[in-house]
Amino acid sequence: MNSGPKSRALFNRAAKVMPRGVTSNFRYWGDDATLVVKKGEGAYLYDQDDNRFIDYRLGFGPVVLGHARKEITERVSQALSMGNTFAMTNEYEISVAEKICKLTGIDMVRFANSGTESTMGAIRVARAYTGREKILKFEGAYHGFHDYTLWNCYPPIPGAGYRRNPILIPQGSGIPRCLGDLVISIPFNDVEILERKVKENWQDLAAIIVEPLLGNQASIMPLPGFLDHIRKLCDEYGIVFIIDEVKTGFRIAKGGAQEYFKVKADLACYAKCLGNGFPVAAFGGTKKIMDEIGPLKIAHGGTYTGNVVAMAAADAALDLIAAGELDKVDAHGKLLMAGWKQVLDKTGVPYVIQGPAAMPGIVFTNEKVCTEYRHWAAGDHDTYENIIEALFRRGVMPDKDSREPWFISSAHTDKDADFALTAFEEAVKEVIG
Ligand SMILES: Cc1ncc(COP(=O)(O)O)c(C=O)c1O
Structure with missing residues (x-):
């Protein structure tokens, strides 16, 4: 997804004074695609152009209780x-x-x-x-x-x-x-x-x-x-x-x-x-x-x-x-994992869903179970990344890097899960058919 005009203008400013316009190499998604954030609120993240995303990156994981809690x-x-x-x-x-x-x-x-x-x-x-x-x-x-x-x-x-x-x-x-x-x-x-x-x-x-x-x-x-x-x-x-x-x-x-x-x-x-x-x-x-x-x-x-x-x-x-906040995290993750399975089973494409519900991951692979890095490395990362791109355009934001799991917070609601799974189904249809 290309960045909007406000993100782009700020990114161009940043790139003059910070290498690649970012403070961590992992945050650089290309000159045309690196977003600049405006704010986070609970499970949502807004970019400078007021695009809203359900945030499943959560800053690479930390924001387990939702933004600005x-x-x-x-x-x-x-x-x-x-x-x-x-x-x-x-x-x-x-x-x-x-x-x-x-x-x-x-x-x-x-x-x-x-x-x-x-x-x-x-x-x-x-x-x-x-x-x-x-x-x-x-x-x-x-x-x-x-x-x-x-x-x-x-x-x-x-x-x-x-x-x-x-x-x-x-x-x-x-x-x-x-x-x-x-x-x-x-x-x-x-x-x-x-x-x-x-x-x-x-x-x-x-x-x-x-x-x-x-x-x-x-x-x-x-x-x-x-x-x-x-x-x-x-x-x-x-x-x-x-x-x-x-x-x-x-x-x-x-x-x-x-x-x-x-x-x-x-x-x-x-x-x-x-x-x-x-x-x-x-x-x-x-x-x-x-x-x-x-x-x-x-x-x-x-x-x-x-x-x-x-x-x-x-x-x-x-x-x-x-006080028990992680129960909500776990329940939301389970909803996503079950929903992914339903969608992916229909495609016939080999995949593995793995990890605990609080940080689940998907790998497109012929392995029945991934047990080591080399299994992940042999997976089909282009398909995964194209699906994530398609999710971005629909307002759902897991990390683009296929090594990152989806991070869940206690601020994510069942409604967010429905939205994210509908977007996932559409994205999979767009990319895999
Ligand atoms: C397992 C693990 N250890 C250490 C680190 C480094 O943490 P930080 O980025 O806060 O320095 C990370 C960061 O992602 C990590 O995933």
């Missing part, structure tokens, strides 16, 4: 009068830490400002705690924009080599080659390869970091027992198990993936839904490991960590989540 803006407004940054602990911060621990079952937490910072923090703690330096990550998993994990996030296939021994590929230029020496990357959901790599490398392995479901690959789910197997190997070989809950946390269950999949991390990373879109993140875990953070031991800090605005937003968001 009253209870959150009110608590933030109240907090604003006390000032924001003090480089001192504030009461909101303590309250949020208590709520995170209660909801997720972790013992202690430290705050950060983004998911990227939270995974960086967890990795540093794991390295310090174990005295080892390597990390094992899975192909297709994304853990933020730092150089430590920007390897094999979505490598070209073919190009990334044999799946039993993938070639490490950095995500673009500027990432020091030497950091690749500290990364082992293997396919998700393959117990045999996992065991082999752990047995070969455990003396150097500080952490296994996992997206508990591949939320950056259309929500590929872990096979039953896979996360338990990682837990077992980590216990056996003294490796820190880091669960990156940046997408799943406070979305797929109150206690995130740890609750949903009944698995316990040593360290878990949170961001996105924690602040319903306000910039706040955290990492935390067992007291035994987290209590090692401190002066002359393990470094952690940041001028803005625990700032009042972010903490007030998280405080209000966690109250709403604790």
Whole structure:
């Protein structure tokens, strides 16, 4: 969908002072198509030309309680009068830490400002705690924009080599080659390869970091027992198990993936839904490991960590989540998934619908179940992206990138689901026939 005149004029202004007119590469959709937002309201997003979209991107996931949620803006407004940054602990911060621990079952937490910072923090703690330096990550998993994990996030296939021994590929230029020496990357959901790599490398392995479901690959789910197997190997070989809950946390269950999949991390990373879109993140875990953070031991800090605005937003968001708001998210997602199935079954085109209802994904593929990145990579992404384009024109906005699942908020209504499914049926007819 081409942008309207107001979006286009603002985009042209932006492109003069910001590369590609955006502040994140993922937001650039082409010179003629990059929209500029006017506002968000509940489940809706309005662009500068007053086109309304049912928003299933939700800013790449965080806005699980809907845009401009009253209870959150009110608590933030109240907090604003006390000032924001003090480089001192504030009461909101303590309250949020208590709520995170209660909801997720972790013992202690430290705050950060983004998911990227939270995974960086967890990795540093794991390295310090174990005295080892390597990390094992899975192909297709994304853990933020730092150089430590920007390897094999979505490598070209073919190009990334044999799946039993993938070639490490950095995500673009500027990432020091030497950091690749500290990364082992293997396919998700393959117990045999996992065991082999752990047995070969455990003396150097500080952490296994996992997206508990591949939320950056259309929500590929872990096979039953896979996360338990990682837990077992980590216990056996003294490796820190880091669960990156940046997408799943406070979305797929109150206690995130740890609750949903009944698995316990040593360290878990949170961001996105924690602040319903306000910039706040955290990492935390067992007291035994987290209590090692401190002066002359393990470094952690940041001028803005625990700032009042972010903490007030998280405080209000966690109250709403604790009160059961995610039930609505789940119910809406289930409606969409059932509706997609009805529409797609009529086409005869092979597809998979996967993921939890709070962040479901669709892949056009011959696989019966996608279990790893390479399954997603072999899918038909053009068809998916053309359907999304057709949805945009009908006022429904999931992300165009076929790696992104649809993100649901508690502000999405049954009426929105009807609208979105009618649009989906029309879009599928237009693209597939
Ligand atoms: C699983 C996961 N981890 C980490 C990050 C990085 O978070 P942020 O963009 O807040 O730095 C993301 C972002 O999408 C993510 O999906």
